[in-house]
Amino acid sequence: MDSTIKSLLSLFKGKNKYLHYYLAGFVDGEGSFSVAIIRHPDQKFGWMINPCFQVYQHKNYREILELYQYVFKTGKIYRKSGTHNVLNYSIDSRRNLLEKVIPFFDKYPLITKRDAYKKFRFIVKEMEEKKHLTKKGFDKLVTIAYSMNQQGKGRKYSLEYILSEPKLNNKV
Amino acid sequence: MDSTIKSLLSLFKGKNKYLHYYLAGFVDGEGSFSVAIIRHPDQKFGWMINPCFQVYQHKNYREILELYQYVFKTGKIYRKSGTHNVLNYSIDSRRNLLEKVIPFFDKYPLITKRDAYKKFRFIVKEMEEKKHLTKKGFDKLVTIAYSMNQQGKGRKYSLEYILSEPKLNNKV
Numbered sequence: 001m002d003s004t005i006k007s008l009l010s011l012f013k014g015k016n017k018y019l020h021y022y023l024a025g026f027v028d029g030e031g032s033f034s035v036a037i038i039r040h041p042d043q044k045f046g047w048m049i050n051p052c053f054q055v056y057q058h059k060n061y062r063e064i065l066e067l068y069q070y071v072f073k074t075g076k077i078y079r080k081s082g083t084h085n086v087l088n089y090s091i092d093s094r095r096n097l098l099e100k101v102i103p104f105f106d107k108y109p110l111i112t113k114r115d116a117y118k119k120f121r122f123i124v125k126e127m128e129e130k131k132h133l134t135k136k137g138f139d140k141l142v143t144i145a146y147s148m149n150q151q152g153k154g155r156k157y158s159l160e161y162i163l164s165e166p167k168l169n170n171k172v
Numbered sequence: 173m174d175s176t177i178k179s180l181l182s183l184f185k186g187k188n189k190y191l192h193y194y195l196a197g198f199v200d201g202e203g204s205f206s207v208a209i210i211r212h213p214d215q216k217f218g219w220m221i222n223p224c225f226q227v228y229q230h231k232n233y234r235e236i237l238e239l240y241q242y243v244f245k246t247g248k249i250y251r252k253s254g255t256h257n258v259l260n261y262s263i264d265s266r267r268n269l270l271e272k273v274i275p276f277f278d279k280y281p282l283i284t285k286r287d288a289y290k291k292f293r294f295i296v297k298e299m300e301e302k303k304h305l306t307k308k309g310f311d312k313l314v315t316i317a318y319s320m321n322q323q324g325k326g327r328k329y330s331l332e333y334i335l336s337e338p339k340l341n342n343k344v
Contacts, residue, residue: 011281012193021184021193022281028194028236029201061284064200109183109194112233 004063005070023071024108026064031055033113033120035145037155037162045138047162049145051124052092053101058085065089072100097124116148139163176235177242195243196280198236203227205285205292207317209327209334217310219334221317223296224264225273230257237261244272269296288320311335 012019032054040048057065065077068089074096080086091101102121110117123141131137146159184191204226212220229237237249240261246268252258263273274293282289295313303309318331 008283011283018189018193021190022197022200025194025197025199026201026283027197029198057284064283067283111180111183111198111236111239112229 002066002070005066008063008067019067019071020104020108023068024105024110027055027105028110028112030057031113032149033116034149035120035123035141037142037145037157039157044133045135047138047142049123049127049132049138049141050092051094051097051120051127052090053097053120054091055089056080057087057089059087060085062087072096072104074100094124094127098128119144119148174238174242177238180235180239191239192243192276192280195240196277196282199227199277200282200284202229203285204321205288206321207292207295207313209314209317209329211329216305217307219310219314221295221299221304221310221313222264223266223269223292223299224262225269225292226263227261228252229259229261231259232257234259244268244276246272266296266299270300291316291320 009019012022034052034054036050036052038048038050040046055065055068059079062077065087069075069077072091074093075089075091077087077089080088091097102124105117105121123144126132126137126141132141142162143159146155181191184194206224206226208222208224210220210222212218227237227240231251234249237259241247241249244263246265247261247263249259249261252260263269274296277289277293295316298304298309298313304313314334315331318327
């Protein structure tokens with residue numbers, strides 16, 4: 001084990017539970033549960049639904065992102081595009097979201113991000129059951145995604161545009 | 173007890189310890205330990221040293237600030253000046269910093285704000301021992317304050333200006 005991680009762990013008196021509550025609190029401050037809707041002609045309705053768990057931090061405090069990596073045993077740390085000093089820890093594989101991220105936040109509570117997490121969790125679980133492969137399910141999940149994190153503010157495409165007939169989309 | 177607070181507490185299985193680790197993590201994300209140096213002609217060297225613990229949050233999540241208020245049994249919540257949507261939970265009385273905030277963060281660890289907290293703690297304790305009332309002590313504490321939170325970036329006055337002779341300052 002890395003010595004930085006070891007010294008951080010010692011702050012929690014060897015109790016993973018304490019560390020995990022701390023990490024939940026930190027995610028409520030600096031984390032995000034988001035669901036990107038990405039143009040993708042090969043996907044059934046012309047769009048890919050991409051749930052992603054992220055934690056941001058200034059590069060001076062990379063160690064805390066490494067602590068998440070240590071706890072989740074997965075996830076990448078990279079420089080956030082368009083910024084010089086912000087690092088991004090990110091997990092977007094559905095397997096890891098289902099097996100690592102969701103069980104963690106089912107156990108350790110969120111407060112400010114609780115609603116976003118609940119929607120995120122619902123979307124990931126529905127996708128696991130392939131609900132997004134019917135038009136009805138696809139529309140439902142995209143609509144929920146657009147209701148998260150300030151109601152789709154800052155999204156490139158309108159909800160109506162994404163939900164419009166796939167053939168129409170594919171022509172554009 | 174307020175019903176919102178009651179329902180938040182239930183997330184932590186009735187264990188204050190879990191709640192406190194969570195709150196420490198949240199402060200590492202959204203809190204600040206700062207020491208303002210404020211012009212004040214009545215003070216010995218023309219300046220007041222004002223340590224302040226704060227937590228910020230969007231007004232939609234006021235409940236988490238109320239949770240700090242519940243835990244610390246003190247502190248004010250108000251709208252951050254110049255912003256519409258951000259609330260600020262703040263403790264700046266030296267008594268409360270010494271008796272509530274410092275014992276809390278001595279026990280529950282910080283990671284990203286650990287260095288700022290250590291300097292903050294040092295300044296508050298030195299002030300309690302009246303060290304800021306000698307020119308040497310004053311200069312030392314102001315210098316430490318200016319080394320916190322991005323080395324005094326965004327400060328109105330330069331460190332040199334504040335440390336210059338008090339009589340000179342008072343004339344300006």
